[in-house]
Amino acid sequence: xxxxxxxxxxxxxxxxxxxxxxxxxxxxxxxxxxxxxxxxxxxxxxxxxxxxxxxxxxxxxxxxxxxxxxxxxxxxxxxxxxxxxxxxxxxxxxxxxxxxxxxxxxxxxxxxxxxxxxxxxxxxxxxxxxxxxxxxxxxxxxxxxxxxxxxxxxxxxxxxxxxxxxxxxxxxxxxxxxxxxxxxxxxxxxxxxxxxxxxxxxxxxx
Amino acid sequence: xxxxxxxxxxxxxxxxxxxxxxxxxxxxxxxxxxxxxxxxxxxxxxxxxxxxxxxxxxxxxxxxxxxxxxxxxxxxxxxxxxxxxxxxxxxxxxxxxxxxxxxxxxxxxxxxxxxxxxxxxxxxxxxxxxxxxxxxxxxxxxxxxxxxxxxxxxxxxxxxxxxxxxxxxxxxxxxxxxxxxxxxxxxxxxxxxxxxxxxxxxxxxx
DNA sequence: TTATATATTGAACATTGTTTAATTATTGAA
DNA sequence: TTCAATAATTAAACAATGTTCAATATATAA
Numbered sequence: 342x343x344x345x346x347x348x349x350x351x352x353x354x355x356x357x358x359x360x361x362x363x364x365x366x367x368x369x370x371x372x373x374x375x376x377x378x379x380x381x382x383x384x385x386x387x388x389x390x391x392x393x394x395x396x397x398x399x400x401x402x403x404x405x406x407x408x409x410x411x412x413x414x415x416x417x418x419x420x421x422x423x424x425x426x427x428x429x430x431x432x433x434x435x436x437x438x439x440x441x442x443x444x445x446x447x448x449x450x451x452x453x454x455x456x457x458x459x460x461x462x463x464x465x466x467x468x469x470x471x472x473x474x475x476x477x478x479x480x481x482x483x484x485x486x487x488x489x490x491x492x493x494x495x496x497x498x499x500x501x502x503x504x505x506x507x508x509x510x511x512x513x514x515x516x517x518x519x520x521x522x523x524x525x526x527x528x529x530x531x532x533x534x535x536x537x538x539x540x541x542x543x544x545x546x547x
Numbered sequence: 548x549x550x551x552x553x554x555x556x557x558x559x560x561x562x563x564x565x566x567x568x569x570x571x572x573x574x575x576x577x578x579x580x581x582x583x584x585x586x587x588x589x590x591x592x593x594x595x596x597x598x599x600x601x602x603x604x605x606x607x608x609x610x611x612x613x614x615x616x617x618x619x620x621x622x623x624x625x626x627x628x629x630x631x632x633x634x635x636x637x638x639x640x641x642x643x644x645x646x647x648x649x650x651x652x653x654x655x656x657x658x659x660x661x662x663x664x665x666x667x668x669x670x671x672x673x674x675x676x677x678x679x680x681x682x683x684x685x686x687x688x689x690x691x692x693x694x695x696x697x698x699x700x701x702x703x704x705x706x707x708x709x710x711x712x713x714x715x716x717x718x719x720x721x722x723x724x725x726x727x728x729x730x731x732x733x734x735x736x737x738x739x740x741x742x743x744x745x746x747x748x749x750x751x752x753x
Numbered sequence: 754t755t756a757t758a759t760a761t762t763g764a765a766c767a768t769t770g771t772t773t774a775a776t777t778a779t780t781g782a783a
Numbered sequence: 784t785t786c787a788a789t790a791a792t793t794a795a796a797c798a799a800t801g802t803t804c805a806a807t808a809t810a811t812a813a
Contacts, residue, residue, distance in 0.1 A: 348759090373661065376800060387762045389803080398801065453659065455579065458722035467725045474726045491746065496727065497738025500715065504739065508714020509706065516664035519673045520680045521702065532703025533710065540697065540747050554790090583770065593793045595772080604770065 356394050358384055360404050367405070367446045372454070399460050402450060406457055409447035410469035413440055417476045426483035431538045433477060434506050438530060441510035453511055477503060489542050505537060562600050564590055566610050573611070573652045578660070605666050608656060612663055615653035616675035619646055623682045632689035637744045639683060640712050644736060647716035659717055683709060695748050711743060 362383050366375040377398055381388040395401050416436055423429040441448040450457055451470075461467060481499045484490040492498050509530055512518055518526055568589050572581040583604055587594040601607050622642055629635040647654040656663055657676075667673060687705045690696040698704050715736055718724055724732055 377802085378800080388801085389763075390761055392802070393760065452723055453717070453721060455721065458725070461725070470723075471726050492742045494735075494738045494742070496731070497735050498742055500718075500724075500727075500735050501711065501739030501742055504714030504718060505707065505711040506714070507718060508710030508712070511659070511717050512706075512710060512713060515659060515661065517658055517676075518706075519664070519667070520677055521706075525702070529700075529703050529706050532700045533707030536698045536700070536704055536707055537747075541743075582768075584768090594770090595794075596792055598771070599791065 352394070356404075359391060359394055359401060360408070363401050364405055364408075364446070372446055372449060399456065402454075402457060403460065403466075405447070406450045407469055409444065409451045410473060412444070412447065413437075413451070414469065414473050414476070416440055417473060426480050426487060427489045427538070427542050429480050430484060430502070430542065431534070433480060434502070434534050434538065437506050438510055438534065441507075442513065445514050448510065449514055452507060453515065474499075474503070484542060502537075502541075506534070509533060558600070562610075565597060565600055565607060566614070569607050570611055570614075570652070578652055578655060605662065608660075608663060609666065609672075611653070612656045613675055615650065615657045616679060618650070618653065619643075619657070620675065620679050620682070622646055623679060632686050632693060633695045633744070633748050635686050636690060636708070636748065637740070639686060640708070640740050640744065643712050644716060644740065647713075648719065651720050654716065655720055658713060659721065680705075680709070690748060708743075708747075712740070715739060 359380060363375065363380050366379055366383065370379075377391055378388045380401075381391055391401075395404075417433065420429050420432055420436070423432060478495060478499045481490065481502065482495050485493065485495060485498065490498060513526060513530075521529060565586060569581065569586050572585055572589065576585075583597055584594045586607075587597055597607075601610075623639065626635050626638055626642070629638060647658075684701060684705045687696065687708065688701050691698065691701060691704065696704060719732060719736075727735060
């Protein structure tokens, strides 16, 4: 009797519906203005019901968080064919920034928001994130090995480059760019990325 | 009759007491676990009283936020005597990172936390922050003018360097560094800063 | 059909920021 | 000093939050 299986499937469907609805509301009303009650109302269930599908609100957020990492990794994988590691690094930087600015709620949850990382205790939970980090790290490693980056410390360079792109994204997303007019941000970021890749990498090969 | 003045002074004292107490509790219990009631209890006042000194909780947080910028700028000013702009930039990076990691609650409020920047509508409120940003910008400008940095776009370089240091700080403070063991973080950051300044600046003069 | 397991509900709880009417304390003039 | 006016403080209440739980409805298996 496949009843058990169907039940399982329905449960998973309900979980997905909750996640989807939560994300919709996140985008619509901002991450901090979405209550369990609002999610429940939108799917026409009682607030209490949510708790038979998720332990707490944090678990919903964490599910979205994981979804975001899937999306980001999928984007990174589109660079698989790029042979030159420097070119790959440059493209990855632009791609990462694009992802961050076009999916601000996802990005916020993944890399900025409080109370998300804190609840991850099992190592396996970080896997989706580590996968993306390793993708960057391998590219940096190739740059070093092929003499494009003149620094033997793979981890320091990788973390630095990640920090560089994340830093700009985070400052923009969290509204810390009052020193420049809104319409200049995009070109400034583009200039920063160009500056970084031009000087950090190309120049140091000579 | 100096009664008016004294009243004013007492009011200011009370404001300071509230801010001080709030900051204490922030450090003690974490920024998100401090309620108005907790602050009130600690200073042995009723919760309602707080509201005759601050419009709302955001105003308390904003006061601490401003205090943080004063501290940071004071630190930056200790570099006034450094003549070589590259040296100054390198020291500023280390100093900034040190400030961030040793005053995580302040730093969080200043550059990461939500709902702080959003409430700042008057331009003058950004002054404390802009002062610090300009200090960095002037140093970068000097580096460019003296040929240490080979890129004419002052704003792009400044924003990029800020993003670079902020990015690492933010990732650490918000617990996104699970890919490396805790005890490696410090040396990795030091390595990243060194990498940045070595390659971005010194090399590009030639 | 009936008993058992499951899903869902709505009310309740504690905690939050905030408001407000009532109370208490303080002040300046008579 | 006394007393009215001003200011400061309080306690109670409000609405909204995440979460729990006993009661109810539904679906399943015998």
